[in-house]
Amino acid sequence: MLNSAATQRQPWVIGNWKMNGGLSDNETLLSDLLALLESHGGRPIARCAVAVPAPYLFQTMVRLSGHPIGWGAQDVSAEAAGAFTGEVAVSMLQDFEAQFSLVGHSERRSRHGETDALVAAKALALLQQGLTPVVCVGESLQERDQGRALTFVCDQVRQAAQPLHAQGVLADAAFAYEPIWAIGTGRSASPEQAQEVHAAIRRTLAEIDASAAEQIRLLYGGSVKAATAAGLAAQQDVDGALVGGASLNAREFFDIACAMSDC
Ligand code: PGA
Secondary structure (H helix, E strand, C coil): CCCHHHHHCCCEEEEECCCCCCHHHHHHHHHHHHHHHHHCCCCCCCEEEEECCHHHHHHHHHHHCCCCEEEEECCCCCCCCCCCCCCCCHHHHHHCCCCEEEECCHHHHHHCCCCHHHHHHHHHHHHHCCCEEEEEECCCHHHHHCCCHHHHHHHHHHHHHHHHHHCCCHHHCEEEECCHHHCCCCCCCCHHHHHHHHHHHHHHHHHHCHHHHHHCCEEEECCCCHHHHHHHHCCCCCCEEEECHHHHCHHHHHHHHHHHHCC
């Protein structure tokens, strides 16, 4: 049973496809997912969405319009337009009716050198156009082993949240706690480990804006499976999941959404 605070924040379950998929595979995955949701008979379920590679936003929009699954991107430029080769602007996501984008995923921070300042700028660009940024944060195994997980993650949160608060848009952001050691490794954080960090993130947000902190969804990500989702969802400050590998399987993703909704 979801606790009352979490119930007020209807859970979100977002599938992060990463650099996977293709026109034909996407069609199968989305059709299977829609069929599962329809067979579910409209009973309350976590709000599901998929974060797809940018070239497939058009396909996703066409396939999902009018259905109860949202869609968004995995990254976005902080710039509005111009000489930024390879980048995708918020306005371009809007052309395909994307509702959100991930920002600051650890794979982008580590492989593309994204800084906290850039992540905050991307989040702000999204919010100023009415899209939700899902700001990803998370510590490495080294930081955890050194006992610095909470300090590290809360600092990442502060760096993103303060500029958003300064512009009055913090309450509309979402955060995803994704410990790097749990991403793609099959080794999820335990519900207790997730709760400890999520509670610290919410405290950090509350120091900046108490009412926004109550409203902001904190998703957990890192090897989430149907078998582990309910344990995570039962935690007071876990408001859903950001699902990588398991989101490429319609049944598994749907089962995670159900487990997150206690249905
Ligand atoms: P994973 O990825 O579920 O495959 O661990 C999660 C993520 O990186 O968003």
